[in-house]
Amino acid sequence: xxxxxxxxxxxxxxxxxxxxxTDIDADTIPPGLSxxxxxxISLKKGExxxxxxxxxxxxxxxxxxxxxxxxxxxYPEIKYGDMIYYSAPKQKPLLDSLDQVDPKLLExxxxxxxxxxxxxxxxxxxxDAVFDSVSIATTYxxxxxxxxxxxxxxSEAVHSHPELIRKYLGSVVPAGDNYFAALNSAxxxxxxxxxxxxxxxxxxxxxxxxxxNAQNTGQFERTLIVAEKGAYVSYLEGCTAxxxxxxxxxxxxxxxxxxxxxxxxxxxxxxxxxxxxxGKGGIYNFVTKxxxxxxxxxxxxxxxxxTGSAITWxxxxxxxxxxxSVGEFYSVAVTANHQQADxxxxxxxxxxxxxxxxxxxxxxxxxxQNSYRGLVKIQKNATNARNFSQCDSLLIGDKCxxxxxxYIEVRNTSSQVEHEASTSKVGEDQIYYCRQRxxxxxxxxxxxxxxxxxxxxxxxxxxxAVEARKLLSISLExxxx
Amino acid sequence: MIVTETTSFxxxxxxxxxxxxxxxPDWVTELQAAGQRRFSQVGFPTTKAxxxxxxxxxxxxxxxxxxxxxxxxxxxxxxxAGQATLDDQAVRLVFVNGQFAADLSDTAxxxxxxxxxxxANDLDADDSIATGRLGRQAAVERSPFTALNTALFRxxxxxxxxxxxxxxxxxxxxxxxxGGETAVASSARNLVALGRESRLxxxxxxxxxxxxxxxxxxxxxxxxxxxxxxxxxxxxxxSIAAFHIAxxxxxxxxxxxxxxxxxxxxxxxxxxxxxxxxxxxxxxxxLNGLYLVSGTQLADCRTRIDHAMPNCRSYEMYKGILDNxxxxxxxxxxxxxxxxxxxxxxxxxxxxxxxxxxxxDTKPELEIYADDVRCTHGATVGELDDRALFYLRSRGIPESxxxxxxxxxxxxxxxxxxxxxxxxxxxxSILLADHGLPNV
Numbered sequence: 029x030x031x032x033x034x035x036x037x038x039x040x041x042x043x044x045x046x047x048x049x050t051d052i053d054a055d056t057i058p059p060g061l062s063x064x065x066x067x068x069i070s071l072k073k074g075e076x077x078x079x080x081x082x083x084x085x086x087x088x089x090x091x092x093x094x095x096x097x098x099x100x101x102x103y104p105e106i107k108y109g110d111m112i113y114y115s116a117p118k119q120k121p122l123l124d125s126l127d128q129v130d131p132k133l134l135e136x137x138x139x140x141x142x143x144x145x146x147x148x149x150x151x152x153x154x155x156d157a158v159f160d161s162v163s164i165a166t167t168y169x170x171x172x173x174x175x176x177x178x179x180x181x182x183s184e185a186v187h188s189h190p191e192l193i194r195k196y197l198g199s200v201v202p203a204g205d206n207y208f209a210a211l212n213s214a215x216x217x218x219x220x221x222x223x224x225x226x227x228x229x230x231x232x233x234x235x236x237x238x239x240x241n242a243q244n245t246g247q248f249e250r251t252l253i254v255a256e257k258g259a260y261v262s263y264l265e266g267c268t269a270x271x272x273x274x275x276x277x278x279x280x281x282x283x284x285x286x287x288x289x290x291x292x293x294x295x296x297x298x299x300x301x302x303x304x305x306x307g308k309g310g311i312y313n314f315v316t317k318x319x320x321x322x323x324x325x326x327x328x329x330x331x332x333x334x335t336g337s338a339i340t341w342x343x344x345x346x347x348x349x350x351x352x353s354v355g356e357f358y359s360v361a362v363t364a365n366h367q368q369a370d371x372x373x374x375x376x377x378x379x380x381x382x383x384x385x386x387x388x389x390x391x392x393x394x395x396x397q398n399s400y401r402g403l404v405k406i407q408k409n410a411t412n413a414r415n416f417s418q419c420d421s422l423l424i425g426d427k428c429x430x431x432x433x434x435y436i437e438v439r440n441t442s443s444q445v446e447h448e449a450s451t452s453k454v455g456e457d458q459i460y461y462c463r464q465r466x467x468x469x470x471x472x473x474x475x476x477x478x479x480x481x482x483x484x485x486x487x488x489x490x491x492x493a494v495e496a497r498k499l500l501s502i503s504l505e506x507x508x509x
Numbered sequence: 510m511i512v513t514e515t516t517s518f519x520x521x522x523x524x525x526x527x528x529x530x531x532x533x534p535d536w537v538t539e540l541q542a543a544g545q546r547r548f549s550q551v552g553f554p555t556t557k558a559x560x561x562x563x564x565x566x567x568x569x570x571x572x573x574x575x576x577x578x579x580x581x582x583x584x585x586x587x588x589x590a591g592q593a594t595l596d597d598q599a600v601r602l603v604f605v606n607g608q609f610a611a612d613l614s615d616t617a618x619x620x621x622x623x624x625x626x627x628x629a630n631d632l633d634a635d636d637s638i639a640t641g642r643l644g645r646q647a648a649v650e651r652s653p654f655t656a657l658n659t660a661l662f663r664x665x666x667x668x669x670x671x672x673x674x675x676x677x678x679x680x681x682x683x684x685x686x687x688g689g690e691t692a693v694a695s696s697a698r699n700l701v702a703l704g705r706e707s708r709l710x711x712x713x714x715x716x717x718x719x720x721x722x723x724x725x726x727x728x729x730x731x732x733x734x735x736x737x738x739x740x741x742x743x744x745x746x747x748s749i750a751a752f753h754i755a756x757x758x759x760x761x762x763x764x765x766x767x768x769x770x771x772x773x774x775x776x777x778x779x780x781x782x783x784x785x786x787x788x789x790x791x792x793x794x795x796l797n798g799l800y801l802v803s804g805t806q807l808a809d810c811r812t813r814i815d816h817a818m819p820n821c822r823s824y825e826m827y828k829g830i831l832d833n834x835x836x837x838x839x840x841x842x843x844x845x846x847x848x849x850x851x852x853x854x855x856x857x858x859x860x861x862x863x864x865x866x867x868x869x870d871t872k873p874e875l876e877i878y879a880d881d882v883r884c885t886h887g888a889t890v891g892e893l894d895d896r897a898l899f900y901l902r903s904r905g906i907p908e909s910x911x912x913x914x915x916x917x918x919x920x921x922x923x924x925x926x927x928x929x930x931x932x933x934x935x936x937x938s939i940l941l942a943d944h945g946l947p948n949v
Contacts, residue, residue: 098559406890408865423880427847431876438869438890441862447873447888453880 086203086213099370100399178223185221200283208279208314219250224259235264249280255290288323300336307366310338317344321353329356345374348382355384363396372402377410386417392428399431413443544659577606577693599679607695622674628665646758662698672704687718699729703737717748733765747775756782763789771798780809794823799923803832825856831867856886
């Protein structure tokens with residue numbers, strides 16, 4: 029027992045392995061938030077008038093809103109007035125090749141184990157690397173261009189494809205949707221835009237590495253992915269952030285639009301700085317992610333592995349508008365030390381024969397608190413809608429918590445909704461069984477945890493599955509003993 | 510903040526503030542004053558409050574209710590109480606408009622170890638059972654309706670079972686509400702205390718004048734001693750135009766067993782809350798329920814189990830059948846406290862929608878702060894199984910009858926859990942009659 033406890037403790041007290049700050053000259057505006065700041069951001073990015081208006085409208089709406097208190101998380105009050113809302117590395121303009129990129133930046137990626145060259149060569153992944161707020165290098169542009177796929181930084185798309193941005197921006201997550209989405213809409217710095225034309229199967233797995241770097245900078249990313257009729261795209265989002273003490277706010281917005289027969293697969297590995305073992309520091313991650321299955325037979329799938337952040341507040345959702353459309357949500361959320369996560373999904377069934385699947389795996393260690401909060405809503409016209417939800421929680425240590433708050437609202441008789449939830453712990457008997465067969469305790473715990481998460485890993489693209497497994501074992505390193 | 514909708518109660522509070530009430534001990538007066546203060550402060554809840562998101566009580570708030578008196582329609586009350594009587598052998602207490610009706614009750618022969626009284630008498634008695642117990646569990650801050658009940662109660666039942674006593678006869682409590690011409694608010698406050706190693710079977714029946722609008726707002730507090738076993742049944746058959754709000758607060762000592770069977774058929778809006786707190790190890794809680802509503806009825810069932818101690822078990826099964834534009838709300842919360850290791854908690858909620866206009870909102874919640882626990886919950890919503898229908902039809906049973914059989918079978922799972930024979934029979938006949946099935 030004692031050795032197991034020791035290992036459990038060590039497991040839950042793992043250190044963050046990606047902590048460092050790159051000293052790069054950043055173009056930063058003074059801290060604070062006002063209409064002038066919103067105007068300044070818009071000006072710095074050379075945005076058209078309509079976008080500035082959109083930002084200002086969102087900002088005014090945000091001022092009238094109150095920060096939500098319903099999530100099962102607690103954190104000191106966020107001082108929105110003390111934050112810096114814009115920070116861009118000074119390097120400009122956009123570069124064509126990696127040679128032109130600041131070697132220090134490249135070094136950072138190297139440290140994180142995501143060498144861009146290597147990925148170019150080996151993985152065949154186009155990387156739109158977001159270093160703080162401005163995208164710097166975009167690779168594999170050519171291949172994508174040939175296929176007709178538009179994949180570029182958001183700020184660039186505003187100029188090169190204004191008609192698309194105007195049409196789709198805020199169409200899934202309206203500017204005033206919620207407190208953090210409104211804040212993002214007002215001050216968003218940059219992000220990615222992706223457009224897959226009709227009938228095109230995107231030749232590459234699209235990927236963006238988000239990193240938070242400059243001190244005191246909230247990151248407000250905005251991602252918009254549009255898949256036209258019959259298109260397919262798989263999008264990977266991965267995050268690591270340097271270690272630092274002050275809490276940083278991250279309020280991103282992701283919007284997905286799938287037309288008839290289109291498919292979007294969105295995978296996330298999130299490993300931002302979770303704070304030290306006393307709960308000091310760490311990223312506040314308040315993200316609004318939502319996809320709209322607009323067309324018939326469209327499909328949107330969210331897969332996420334959440335191991336980082338001090339606070340995670342995130343509910344990737346799917347609005348199933350088209351008949352026969354499909355929504356999926358696969359999630360692994362790990363909270364160790366003082367991390368808190370309140371995450372889940374919303375599946376809104378509007379069309380006929382719509383289907384949704386929710387698989388959520390929560391792992392709590394140390395004094396972490398992990399909540400699943402989900403909504404399955406079947407509207408009146410969603411004939412024959414079907415939902416299956418499964419939320420499992422795994423507890424490591426006796427001071428952590430696992431909670432589930434599923435909401436099920438059904439307004440149609442022909443629909444079938446099922447929800448299952450279970451909570452269990454890594455049993456001493458299971459560990460004993462493994463040790464008896466010569467497997468060290470830590471490996472045994474990793475095996476059990478990996479087995480627990482298997483259903484979600486299967487949904488991840490291969491490169492990500494490997495990284496996710498590695499992340500999880502690092503997260504839980506020394507936590508079991 | 511005084512909410513404008515509360516005026517009818519507000520006026521009443523002002524009135525009783527001037528004339529003095531029942532001449533009860535100071536602590537009761539203080540308790541009632543606390544309830545009054547709380548309610549005046551918060552008023553009726555709105556759907557903005559998370560606990561009331563799906564249950565809109567504005568209809569109650571808008572209505573003006575007179576405070577019920579014992580009188581009511583005596584003839585009708587007698588008739589209703591007679592119909593509700595399950596068993597001639599039972600110890601029977603009838604409350605009309607929340608106040609004890611001795612002439613309708615049967616407490617002539619009480620078995621050894623059982624004490625039953627009405628609250629008003631108990632509070633005057635030297636050996637008052639309620640003293641030190643009343644208000645201990647049902648805090649006025651918990652719900653505006655608890656506060657309202659605390660402010661308004663004039664009577665209720667007090668049941669006590671002595672240590673080691675097993676009470677053979679059934680104890681039936683019948684609550685009749687009838688205001689005659691005026692819409693009334695009736696507030697009964699009940700207390701049940703079981704000593705160590707004791708056993709009791711309790712049936713609560715709620716009925717009212719058919720078609721009458723009234724508010725029945727009851728609060729029951731239950732204490733179970735070590736190893737005590739209580740089988741608690743509640744049959745809610747209030748008037749189809751009535752509002753029924755009730756909360757039952759249970760505190761369980763070590764190794765005690767509390768079983769609650771709830772059946773909701775009546776009321777335009779009903780909300781039944783059961784809150785169980787485990788104060789000792791090896792406790793067992795069983796909560797079963799069935800809500801069968803149609804028309805524009807709303808049935809809200811809420812349970813909360815506080816697993817505060819290790820090695821306790823809870824099993825919960827709620828089923829709902831919703832027809833026409835009926836609404837069902839289920840909220841089941843299981844809270845496992847930090848030291849409650851080896852907790853075993855199971856919960857399931859199944860709802861059957863018979864109409865496209867019926868609505869169900871279900872929210873099972875698990876909040877777990879201990880690691881060595883086994884907790885599961887499941888919720889399903891759907892219509893009748895096509896294959897089961899086909900099976901019956903392929904055997905020559907017409908579709909309409911096949912549907913009735915399947916609905917009956919769905920509900921019968923809960924009814925079969927009832928171990929009190931006359932009640933079970935009564936429930937079966939309600940179910941059968943409801944679906945036009947022949948009584949077998």
